[in-house]
Amino acid sequence: MKVEVNQKDFYQAINIVRKAVSTKTTLPILSGILLKTEGQRLRLVGTDLEMGIEAFVEAEIIEEGEVVLPAIYFANIIKELPNEKVDLEISKDNNTAFIKCGYSKFNINGSPADEFPSLPKVKSGKSFKIKEGRLKEIFGQVEFAISKDESKPFLNGGLLLFEEDKIKLVATDTYRLAYREDSIEELDIEGDAIVPSNTISEIAKLLNDSEDLVEVVLTENQILFNFAGITMVSRLIEGQFPNYKQVIPKNSKTKVEVDRMELLRATKRAALLARQDADIIKINLKEDRLVITANAPEVGQAYEEVSISLLGQETEIAFNANYLVDCLKAMKDETVNVELSGSLAPGVIKRDSDDYVYVIMPVRSA
Incomplete structure (x- = not known):
């Protein structure tokens, strides 16, 4: 096999398929990437037998062929080459890959492509x-x-x-x-x-x-x-x-509307000390404010206050700070709704609509 391919496009395709390359395997071939010429493109495949990814890159095919190259070394080499034309040639005798780009030259040992497992064909469904x-x-x-x-x-x-x-x-x-x-x-x-x-x-x-x-x-x-x-x-x-x-609560005793980013920032700051206490933060809802506290006996305390619109009963609850942060980071809304039914009942974070619902279990705190 002998091909010429743009370095930037080549690395992009390699980086895509390497996400499926096995890092822990008893089959050495699975730690490699399959390269195969197809028309005027180079086909790349990575798989760990559970998941497989296939990508293509435009190339000048001088001589057809196929080979499996070790993913880590191959990817790192192509990544560090200048953004120029890459010449890749595979020896028919021993599957050695010769890589040339500008004044850089490498050769790495490959494996026969016929040992590489085929991606499953999804014919219909x-x-x-x-x-x-x-x-x-x-x-x-x-x-x-x-x-x-x-x-x-x-x-x-x-x-x-x-x-x-x-x-x-x-x-x-x-x-x-x-x-x-x-x-x-x-x-x-x-x-x-x-x-x-x-x-x-x-x-x-x-x-x-x-x-x-x-x-x-x-x-x-x-x-x-x-x-x-x-x-x-x-x-x-x-x-x-x-x-x-069955897990998503049907009703709530307390409903709160709060600015998502303000709640996220306050939670992340309180979480800095919550790490010393199993990541637990306490949330107290009173009138027009939401108060977050965290206690680290050997370090100190954290106090955060966020303005809210409250409907229903005042209440307090304790959550794992990381679980709350995960949800707030993933949402894109300006405001979110928090629904609670006491300190021992699951809390719910949602949009105005019900197309996104996040249920978080409370934790007991002293």
Whole structure:
């Protein structure tokens, strides 16, 4: 194989597919990236057998071929080269890659491409299209609530549902729950699937805030995303996701409207001392103000006050500061609504509409 490719475009494609490259594997081939000539493009693939990403880069194909190169070394080399033409040549005898760019020359050992696993082919399934920016927002407002407890694999992903003309995504780690929905015109599919945390996280990073469309295809055990010349395929998680509707409180005794950024900044400042006390902050709601306090016995105390509009009973509650920050950072609204029903009942943070709901469990504090 012998090709010429622009350094900037090359590195961008490498950086996309390396997100699926396995970092912990007993199969050395999975720590590499597949490069294969196809027409006047160079195809790049990375996979860890759970998720696979494919991307293309325009190239001048002088001689066709394919090879697998070690992802870390290969990516780091291309990254540091000047933004000029990169000459890449692969030896047919031993799969050694010779890289030349300007006055820089490298050679790295590769592996035969026939040892690299093929990406699964998603031939048919339920499909729909959604704008990149909207899907990015949906994933970004839910992913942080996905559980990392591997003893409950059905919680290690987000529940993706399709009901009538709505797409919904739910995640929970049992300490909090995030729910987001959005309408899609002419959505004619129904059902649900549990999408792995890593897939949601990586696809959210790759998506742009654009109006361009993403094609999403669902089969019985796989999900595919196709957009901007990138294809990601991932397995789905088996299991029964818990009934999230039972977790979301139907009523509340206290309703508060508050400036989102003011509450976020105040919470982050109080969290500086809350770290000394299991990240616990206390929230006290009185008349027209919300008071946040944190206590670190060996360091000191924090006090923050935010103006609010309160409807209902005055109350107090304690939360994990990080859980509150995660939600407020993900939202984009100027104001948010906080709904409470006492110090031991779950708290709810939501928009004026019900298309985004975040439930956070209280913590007991002395």
